[in-house]
Amino acid sequence: MSDGAGSVERVHRTRRVVNRLMLTLTGVAAFVVVVPLLLIFYHLVSAGAGALNLDFFIRLPVPVGDTGGGMLNAFVGTLSLVAYATLLGVPIAVGAGIFLAEGRRAPLATVVRFVADVMNGIPSIVIGIFVWAWVVVAMGRFSLLAGSIALAVMLIPMVTRTTEEMIRLVPRELREGARALGFTRWRTTLGIILPAARSGILTGVLVALARIAGETAPLLFTAFGNPFLEWRLNEPVASLPLLIYQYAISPYDDWHRQAWAASLVLIGFVLMVSLAARFVIRNPYRGS
Amino acid sequence: MMEESLLPMETKWNPGVPGIPAPTVGASHALPEGGKQVAAGAPFAVEARSFSFWYGANQALADISLTITTRQVTALIGPSGCGKSTFLRSINRMNDLIPNTRHEGELLLEGGSVYRPDQDVVLLRRRVGMVFQKSNPFPKSIFENVAYGPRVNRLVQGRRQLEGLVERSLRQAALWDEVKDRLEKSALGLSGGQQQRLCIARALAVSPHILLMDEPASALDPIATQKIEELIYELKDQYTIVIVTHNMQQAARVSDVTAFFYLGKLVEVGRTEEIFTNPKNDQTEAYITGRFG
Known part of the structure; x- marks a missing residue:
């Protein structure tokens, strides 16, 4: 009797572990989907935000060498x-x-x-x-x-x-x-x-x-x-x-x-x- | 003005009371073939003569001969798949929307053949209003739901006439008091029972002669159902109503005449109290007493 109950307990534990493993895997996959967007954003803001100003929106490009100008x-x-x-x-x-x-x-x-x-x-x-x-x-x-x-x-x-x-x-x-x-x-x-x-x-x-x-x-x-x-x-x-x-x-x-x-x-x-x-x-x- | 003359109260039908003309099975009436659109003296709103209908190779109706008297409520009952809805949807040719269908025999609406080749389906459907099992208000305002049909069919001139017609239709459908302060709100915000009554108002707004109801209360709670049934009782003074229902008590409560369909055939038709108290056919008796179906 006690042996049977133990095996039921074991099956339950295995199920719980597998369940948690699968949940973790799908969670990681979902996270990987989001990461590139976050990285892109981080990089664009750090590299590009400095060049963003009003001139950027309302002025035309200036020749190379001149500073300023826009798009x-x-x-x-x-x-x-x-x-x-x-x-x-x-x-x-x-x-x-x-x-x-x-x-x-x-x-x-x-x-x-x-x-x-x-x-x-x-x-x-x-x-x-x-x-x-x-x-x-x-x-x-x-x-x-x-x-x-x-x-x-x-x-x-x-x-x-x-x-x-x-x-x-x-x-x-x-x-x-x-x-x-x-x-x-x-x-x-x-x-x-x-x-x-x-x-x-x-x-x-x-x-x-x-x-x-x-x-x-x-x-x-x-x-x-x-x-x-x-x-x-x-x-x-x-x-x-x-x-x-x-x-x-x-x-x-x-x-x-x-x-x-x-x-x-x-x-x-x-x-x-x-x-x-x-x-x-x-x-x-x-x-x- | 021409539209006015299509209003049922002005047609010259014999209402057929007190002695309700006995509905007939299998009897053929001497009406002119391919008769006029609205034969003033047509004794029946709908008449089927050996009417059969197929979905592809599947025969849904076999040799139906049935007359539906004006300004009465006729209930079509029978187990699922017996053909009662198919018959109902043949009257305004809604089955046309389904590919690969065909029919045989004759189906007359006010003396004119429903399926004759030159029949304008749009004009036909204006004479036959329909209410569906699942309420299907348009995703528009309450006012627009009722006003759209008359506007498209050019039944009214000017805003004031239209407003009058919308109010009249909503009153007829016993919905006016509940919605008069929110006419411009979306119809999708109404409760199920209200939506169904809105669909009835929408159908009434184009002045049909006949109202087809395909299990109009089957998705509603008992109180909403009761309101619909009361409404049917009110409307039968002015309209010929054909109702398909799975609810035997409902058929007994609202209808004057009951027709029992089984396996695509019309088994029995008669005065409702006759059918429910003294059915002539064993199958009818078995069905209404709940032994099958």
Whole structure:
């Protein structure tokens, strides 16, 4: 009897140990996920915060050797690129996402879904080359437009798929309720389904924005870069990632400090957009 | 103005009281084929003639012949999978949203064929309101939930008319007093029973003739259920109501006529007190006494 009870006790102890071991392993894995972000932040703040001042945001770069100067051109350039990419890409992506969700069995939908997934995996430098060949060469110049198109090409498959998923999450009953009221299919989709999926789609757009805002490769031979302030569609523009790249590979300490500062700003921007995305999730539609 | 004439109180139907026309099984009525949209003298709100329905290869309804009289409550009862919901959803063609379905036989709404090729489904559904098992308010304000249908269907002109219609619909659904001070708040903040009554108000706002209810109280607590049942009792003066329910007592309480479905067939139909006190069919008796289902 006592022997049997002892073995039960032993099994229990083994279970507890294994349980604790597994919990520790997963905890360590979770910690490792967080560490790089913390390290990046620590390094960026220590190396770049010193170069952050008002001038950095409101002045253009100055020639090597002069101290001071800022990255106004890159801030304006990145904001313009992201804004135009959003304007170009989001309507197309949301429309395609609606099509995929609504006509889910149509052969075309299957093809589009597959292509969108493939597009998500295409290296961004390839998209840059593609847009160079089709837009830059055709226009005869690097331009904000070409850069925006390159970023839009990256954004479209991401937003298309999230839109599709978000629309599918809308309960069937909502669609039936609208159809039973005599709503046409498009009215149901635009008036009921899309608003119901709105916060999810918006989150998808924000995540995609955060992603393309930091892209360098697609801009190398499209937006190209520009030391001057520029926001016209047919002119080359500067962008934060491009400028970080140029400054980081330069031999000048001053530029290195500015590259760190610019990285800090870029990360800060991505973080803010991500936080905005979380905020959107936490605030589902309340009344009209 | 044209819409006004679609209001049920102005149609020229014989209400059929005091002697409620005996519902019929299998009888065929001499109505013109592919009749007019609203036949003024149509004796029945809904009439099925040998109506069968398939989901893919799966037959859900077999040879249903049933008439539903205007301004009465008709309850469809039967065990799960017996086809009662399929029949209900055929009346406003909600089954169209499901791929690979087909039907045979004739289904008439106010004398006009529901499935005739040139039938405008949008117009059809405006005459047939529907309330679902799971309350499904739109993620909009309480006001917008009721106002959206009339606005889309252009039933009203101007804000004041719309507000009047919203208030009237909410009063009809016995919800007005509870929500009049929070019309602009989200409908999703209402309780389950309130949401269901909002869905009824939403359906009433487009002036249907017939109200289809697919287990409208099955997800509600007893008090909310009682409110819905009282509401059904109030509404039957103006509307033809067809209700699917699993709750036998509910069918007995609210309905004038009860139809018992089993395995896709219509087993028995008759005055509710007849069905519940003196069923002619053994299967009906077994079901309502709780021996199966």
